[in-house]
Amino acid sequence: MAELLEKAGVSLSTELIDGVLKRVRFSHGSGSQAFEFFCLMARQRGFFHSSYSYDTMLYILGRERKFEKVWGLLREMRIKDQSLITPRTLQIVLARIAKACSVRQTVESFTRILRYSKHLDSTDSFNALLRTLCQEKSMGDARNVYHSLKRSFRPNILTFNILLSGWKTPQEAESFFGEMIELGCKPDLVSYNCLVDALCKGRELDKALKIVQMMREKEIYPDVMTYTSIIGGLGLMGQPDKACEVLKEMREHGCYPDTPAYNAAIRNFCIARRLGDAYRSMDEMVMKGLSPNPTTYNLFFRCFYQSNDLSSAWSMYQRMMETGCLPNTQTCMFLIKLFKRQEKLEMSLRLWNDMVERGFGSYTLVSDILFDMLCDLGKLIEVEKCFLQMIDKGQKPSNAAFKRIKVLMELANRQEAITYLSKKMEAFAFSPQLKE
Known part of the structure; x- marks a missing residue:
């Protein structure tokens, strides 16, 4: 490898190395050869890896479960400069370990990393651990760890909001919300939004609306996320028309719907198979100066895929491209699966060429x-x-x-x-x- 680089005559810079490692990460390239390259660069006179390069290399090694090398790299960072170990480093390493190892091993790794750098804030790090457990393990695991370690750290409002956002049932969310208040932590807008969202997803809309009223009484005014949760909850209860009324109600309270709010309303109509109303809602959002995003279009593509409606899917794809909204991976998968099902060669190649030329998917x-x-x-x-x-x-x-x-x-x-x-x-x- 060293000979190849020397022959290539490439001028090595931190930006180039960052870019190479980034490419390896997102293309799922060889972790072993990436690490060989990383170490080779580190031996070059006058060259120092950036914090970004270290974090990317840790991600690649962690993805391939080469944890001995992960710890070796962390030790190197501690020796060279402890400030290289940032909150982002902690989050990356914990996420890879949690994905492959037990909760106990994840917590042990967390404690070990904290000893590697004096620059890591203890509460922020604790929050990073809880966030990782919520994402990679279970809400129950996160809560158990919270209770076992909370006396060693100082939980703040972010700590509670992380845990509150992870509950899957309204009862659990309400219980933890009460515990939060008992411990003297004053809920903020994010806290209330988490509770409202949990209640709406649990189809307990009456309770959610009472919470919104309580917020107003405390002069914590609902924002677009609050209303979006309510719109989604109404859709789950089979009331898409009432959800559209919420869009009007928002404006009366000085809170203007954004694209996700309209997406929630459109999703309701798509679930009800009322595509005409879904189209009208999308046209309305455009008239209001909002741009549909890939999520908006994917709501339609899902319906077209399920109903095997090739013509509508292709028309929607053309509209998407004409308006400059590049498809995401989910869009491409709906389309290519539909094209394959109907053996549409030209459409498939058109999608592929667009991906190559425009760089999406x-x-x-x-x-x-x-x-x-x-x-x-x-x-x-x-x-x-x-x-x-x-x-x-x-x-x-x-x-x-x-x-x-x-x-x-x-x-x-x-x-x-x-x-x-x-x-x-x-x-x-x-x-x-x-x-x-």
């Missing part, structure tokens, strides 16, 4: 379905072209897709093409990550 997820369809249809030229486009974009096709393409090429006696693509796959393990 997940090449890895979409390519698996696209390549599968192209192989089913025996389109060797097209699949080879798309395969190479993907590699040129610094993205590695899946091994399963490559094996299927190889089998098809072997049947067509295209040995030269197989050799060429094989070399591309072998080289991709690291080299393409250097491209900018």
